[in-house]
Amino acid sequence: MFSPSAYLKSKGENLTAVSYDECGWTATAVSKILERKEYLGHSVNFKTRRKSFKSRKKNENDPLQWKILETPMWQL
Known part of the structure; x- marks a missing residue:
């Protein structure tokens, strides 16, 4: 690799x-x-935000505002 x-x-x-x-x-x-949480198998949401739905510019959210789902997404 x-x-x-x-x-x-x-x-x-x-x-x-x-x-x-x-x-x-x-x-x-x-x-x-x-x-990175994603490499541990977690789902991380709300890492970015926009001031308005019309805006194209993305702003980074504070890591405290992220929503992290630590449950596995797939069952083996």
């Missing part, structure tokens, strides 16, 4: 890093992924 930097380079993004490893994952990348 490609690391985030290798994936971006494969899509043509210009990276500022001097060197990178295609399969080398940094501790920072792994920790950011594991901090």
Whole structure:
């Protein structure tokens, strides 16, 4: 599996890093992924809001306003 930097380079993004490893994952990348509730199987709602239904601009909600459903969505 490609690391985030290798994936971006494969899509043509210009990276500022001097060197990178295609399969080398940094501790920072792994920790950011594991901090996300979605990767734990939870459903996270209301992360963004709009001032008006006519507005196209989305604003980030405070994490305290998020609604997190910690129940599994699928039964095996």
